[in-house]
Amino acid sequence: MNDIPVSAPGKAFLIGEYAVLEGAPALVAALDVRAVAHRAGNSKRPVSAVVRCAHQRVKGYLEARGEHDIDPPPVVETGGFTMGARKLGLGSSAAVAASVIGYHLTAAGLDPFDPSVREDALSLALAAHAEAQGGGGSGADVAAAVLGGLLHFQDRKTRSVAMPQWAHIGFVDAGAPAVTSRFVAQVKAAAAEQPGAYADAIGTLSAAVDQFLTAFRDSPNPAKSLAGVRAATQTHNEGLRALAAMSGAPIMTPAIETIIAEAQADGLAAKPSGAGGGDLVVVIADSRADLDRFGERLHREHGMALLGDLKIADRGIRAEERVPTNSRLAGFFKLDIEARRQAVAEATGLDVARLSDLDVGALDMHRANHMIENVVGTLELPLAIATNFRINGRDFLVPMCVEEASVVAAASNAAKMIRAGGGFSAHSDPPWMIAQVQLTPAGDDARPDANAAAAAVAEIKDALLGMADAAHPRLVERGGGARDVEVRVVDPAMVVVHILVDCRDAMGANLLNTVAETVAPRLEAVTGWTSGLRILSNLSDRRCSHISARIPPEALAGKGFSGPEVVERIVSASRFAELDPYRATTHNKGIMNGVDAVVLATGNDWRAMEASAHAFAATRESPDGKGCRYGPLAVWRKGEDGWLEGKMSLPTAVGVVGGATRVHPVARLALEILGCTSGHELGQVIAAAGLASNLAACRALATEGIQRGHMSLHARSIALGAGASGAEVEQLAAALVADGEIKAERACALLTELRAAGGGTNPTN
Numbered sequence: 001m002n003d004i005p006v007s008a009p010g011k012a013f014l015i016g017e018y019a020v021l022e023g024a025p026a027l028v029a030a031l032d033v034r035a036v037a038h039r040a041g042n043s044k045r046p047v048s049a050v051v052r053c054a055h056q057r058v059k060g061y062l063e064a065r066g067e068h069d070i071d072p073p074p075v076v077e078t079g080g081f082t083m084g085a086r087k088l089g090l091g092s093s094a095a096v097a098a099s100v101i102g103y104h105l106t107a108a109g110l111d112p113f114d115p116s117v118r119e120d121a122l123s124l125a126l127a128a129h130a131e132a133q134g135g136g137g138s139g140a141d142v143a144a145a146v147l148g149g150l151l152h153f154q155d156r157k158t159r160s161v162a163m164p165q166w167a168h169i170g171f172v173d174a175g176a177p178a179v180t181s182r183f184v185a186q187v188k189a190a191a192a193e194q195p196g197a198y199a200d201a202i203g204t205l206s207a208a209v210d211q212f213l214t215a216f217r218d219s220p221n222p223a224k225s226l227a228g229v230r231a232a233t234q235t236h237n238e239g240l241r242a243l244a245a246m247s248g249a250p251i252m253t254p255a256i257e258t259i260i261a262e263a264q265a266d267g268l269a270a271k272p273s274g275a276g277g278g279d280l281v282v283v284i285a286d287s288r289a290d291l292d293r294f295g296e297r298l299h300r301e302h303g304m305a306l307l308g309d310l311k312i313a314d315r316g317i318r319a320e321e322r323v324p325t326n327s328r329l330a331g332f333f334k335l336d337i338e339a340r341r342q343a344v345a346e347a348t349g350l351d352v353a354r355l356s357d358l359d360v361g362a363l364d365m366h367r368a369n370h371m372i373e374n375v376v377g378t379l380e381l382p383l384a385i386a387t388n389f390r391i392n393g394r395d396f397l398v399p400m401c402v403e404e405a406s407v408v409a410a411a412s413n414a415a416k417m418i419r420a421g422g423g424f425s426a427h428s429d430p431p432w433m434i435a436q437v438q439l440t441p442a443g444d445d446a447r448p449d450a451n452a453a454a455a456a457v458a459e460i461k462d463a464l465l466g467m468a469d470a471a472h473p474r475l476v477e478r479g480g481g482a483r484d485v486e487v488r489v490v491d492p493a494m495v496v497v498h499i500l501v502d503c504r505d506a507m508g509a510n511l512l513n514t515v516a517e518t519v520a521p522r523l524e525a526v527t528g529w530t531s532g533l534r535i536l537s538n539l540s541d542r543r544c545s546h547i548s549a550r551i552p553p554e555a556l557a558g559k560g561f562s563g564p565e566v567v568e569r570i571v572s573a574s575r576f577a578e579l580d581p582y583r584a585t586t587h588n589k590g591i592m593n594g595v596d597a598v599v600l601a602t603g604n605d606w607r608a609m610e611a612s613a614h615a616f617a618a619t620r621e622s623p624d625g626k627g628c629r630y631g632p633l634a635v636w637r638k639g640e641d642g643w644l645e646g647k648m649s650l651p652t653a654v655g656v657v658g659g660a661t662r663v664h665p666v667a668r669l670a671l672e673i674l675g676c677t678s679g680h681e682l683g684q685v686i687a688a689a690g691l692a693s694n695l696a697a698c699r700a701l702a703t704e705g706i707q708r709g710h711m712s713l714h715a716r717s718i719a720l721g722a723g724a725s726g727a728e729v730e731q732l733a734a735a736l737v738a739d740g741e742i743k744a745e746r747a748c749a750l751l752t753e754l755r756a757a758g759g760g761t762n763p764t765n
């Protein structure tokens, strides 16, 4: 039996769509969205045609080599190809075929990375994929899935090419997915009727490919290369418009045209990746900062998400250390602690022994003594696991550290409702944070000119960015660094300079403070003003996680209310928070129940998170349109189909490297349970926990009220406080709820009665 999960990447065309079918070359990149094949166990999931074909092909191959002990078809997870409930056109079926073949080859002791094995894997995957799909594709997606990297693909022959150092690539989700096969069929039918027009369009597309391949390579002059790539993508877009016009296929949708126009306005190259008709647009820049700035503007002005953190030219078939998490652990709450640990270990692929880091006293005195000053002990809080979370098609078991009863149960329950609608959709801003330097006029300056000081700072923008980068060479190596300078005249006698820094996977406080202190003397020199404070801003509004969810009404029904009634009531609850800051504060407190619990569990700075969230909430547009005022972070609406729709943008200045995330053993383990390897992923989980907590609170408040559910959980802590232990806790809690008086004195009296009646068995739980 094979216990090694094996994955294969998705792909995206950089250039060559349509023309590749007529013999022109294409450039295809493997992306780090991966299909993961792992042992089926007793999974009842149906086996798809691609999995079946791939399994049969590789079985035949291995049998021919004398292997007869071949595993049944694996289960394949393709969650990473999904945004919310929508699968993106990133070549998931090719990745599935490749992962199944890689899985069985690995099980047979073959290394799919070995060149000779790889050749065979590619032939098997091509044949299996063509069989399952009925032929017709170019095979470029299968080649990318097996081989990985960046591939030049022509007439079914592939060669690896180097990714140019200067190119920064992102993808924008243009909405409605294209049905590639239908488009290709429509274009082919039109080609038969209008061969001349078709040949012209393909000629334009092929010319674009040649232009692109010439410009898209390493060069000492990135700006010139980008100009060449821009020209090539413009030609390509012309070719696609011609194909659309002759075939009637809506290849260039309004959303695609908007993205292209906006990218062009920012000096970037953009074109559809794949067949068009929606789905993905590839955007190419010669600086990470330009790409990120474009993404931020596109989201602000058009509500479209740039996926800027996909690793391009990722590895082909490879073994994985752990299986994809399954967060749907039915009955988890009924288990005892040991059994829960076992279930978490099984669902995440972690060794159960690893979970002993959650034992009482995990943070030893020695470590604690080095974390802060004057240490005399540690504070223990319960750490629990919220279940049912699915974000962009991937499952997460979410560690939450909180003292308040009902938070974890409520979040898990709401995540289950959201899962019924396909799970959370999420995307992230680039991890930009702000370092601030305060400037005030020198003491002897009788008539300070703030605008002149601001202009002097703007003049040396590039030098400031260079100084900031030089202060953090390792951050620059990891793809981060200084991105922009903003100068604000906040008073005739005060100028504030912002250095925007991409902190990658660190929270960033220390590195921002260093940047502020590094550039301050230079700012003093060019302005003649004096620097005051030099510190980060905790209003991390450039580093938001954007989370949304759609829930079918039937998943919300209950507590004596129909699904549609609950939808109306939650929308009204949201409206209340939008109109009234007194309610908005409590609404947001409920969001922070989920947010802080994950921030704390993962060793991040919850004070920073609180400060940032509430400051951000105070920048909501006022309902009367006159300026800003404190408002709800999450809002809920009824969609046209009657589903409940919720969304929230939340500043998430959190990291997975540095600080307590490294030092505290529980924080480290919490990150392992989550499986988050990047700050933006963790930010999305935190935002999801916040939105789920808000949904749970709004649903309860808008129906039966909060007290019933709250009190039954609260009763447990009252029971504990009264001295109940073991099975007594649940018995006494139930008695308190039945009694209706959930108070300490009553609990003591009931416990005495319970023990007198011999009910308190008192085994340890």
Ligand code: MEV
Pocket (backbone or CB within 6 Å): 404, 586, 587, 588, 589, 590, 591, 593, 694, 697, 698, 701, 706
């Ligand atoms: C309690 O911790 C949180 C709630 O008050 C949130 C809300 O009112 O939305 C239930």
